[in-house]
Structure formats: C-alpha cells, structure tokens
Amino acid sequence: MKNSLRQMRFALQSFLMRLMYGRNGFDNMARACYGVSMILLVVNIFAGSVIIYFMWIGLFAYSMFRTFSRNIPKRYAENQKYLQMTRGIRSRGEVLKLNMQSGSTSKYYICSDCGQKIRVPKGKGKIEIRCPKCGNRFIKKT
Numbered sequence: 001m002k003n004s005l006r007q008m009r010f011a012l013q014s015f016l017m018r019l020m021y022g023r024n025g026f027d028n029m030a031r032a033c034y035g036v037s038m039i040l041l042v043v044n045i046f047a048g049s050v051i052i053y054f055m056w057i058g059l060f061a062y063s064m065f066r067t068f069s070r071n072i073p074k075r076y077a078e079n080q081k082y083l084q085m086t087r088g089i090r091s092r093g094e095v096l097k098l099n100m101q102s103g104s105t106s107k108y109y110i111c112s113d114c115g116q117k118i119r120v121p122k123g124k125g126k127i128e129i130r131c132p133k134c135g136n137r138f139i140k141k142t
C-alpha cells in the first residue's frame, strides 16, 4: 500500500516534470496575475459582476499562458520588466512588513535614490540617514 502510494507520487512528479519541460513556469508575473485573479474570484462571490468575471478569466488564462509558454526568453524579458516596474511597490510592501515585525526597537526606510532598505533605531527623534549603498542623505523622524 505504502509502495503504490510512493509510485503514484513518483508518477505524478515525473508527469509534472515532463509537462513543464521547456516551459516558462510559474514566474513572478504569472503568480501576480494568478493572485489578482483569485482576489477577483472572491470579490465576485459578493459582487456578481460579469465584468469582474471576464477579468478573472482573462487574468487566470494569462497566468496559465505564461506558465506553459514555450517562448522562455520573451517571457523572461516580460517578467524582468514587470519586476522593474513593481520594484517600488514591492519594496514598500516589504518595508511595511519589516516595520510590523520589528516592533518598537527599529524602523525601516527606503532610500529614495536607489531603493535600498535601511534600518534605523527607533525613538531617536529627527536624524539624518545616510544610504550605505549610494550615499544619499535624507532626514527622517524615527
């Protein structure tokens, strides 16, 4: 019984590997589209809108298209562009998360020039922060 279960898992794994061979895979952009489509799906339980329904189908289909696409160089370039475009938003989200985790001892800021995350001690009043990466200086209240 245990053996056949393992065999089944192995068969499934090799099936997935064969399926994904030479495909782009579930990249950041596909993941984002999939995430938004799932949010739309939940929203539409309440909203019941045809427009949201088609948006959901579109985004879901696009994330699947990306995942199974064989044109890897093109998908890779698109994904890099997506990462570059959303860099600001993503690092802001990260900083928000870090600030929630760090509690009362320290605070995180993003350098406005290079996007580097900088940790400073909290409760020091107004201080000048110098970015360790690009040397940009800015004043923040901690």
Ligand SMILES: [Zn+2]
Residues within 6 Å of the ligand: 111, 112, 113, 114, 115, 116, 131, 132, 133, 134, 135, 136
């Ligand atoms: Zn900087």
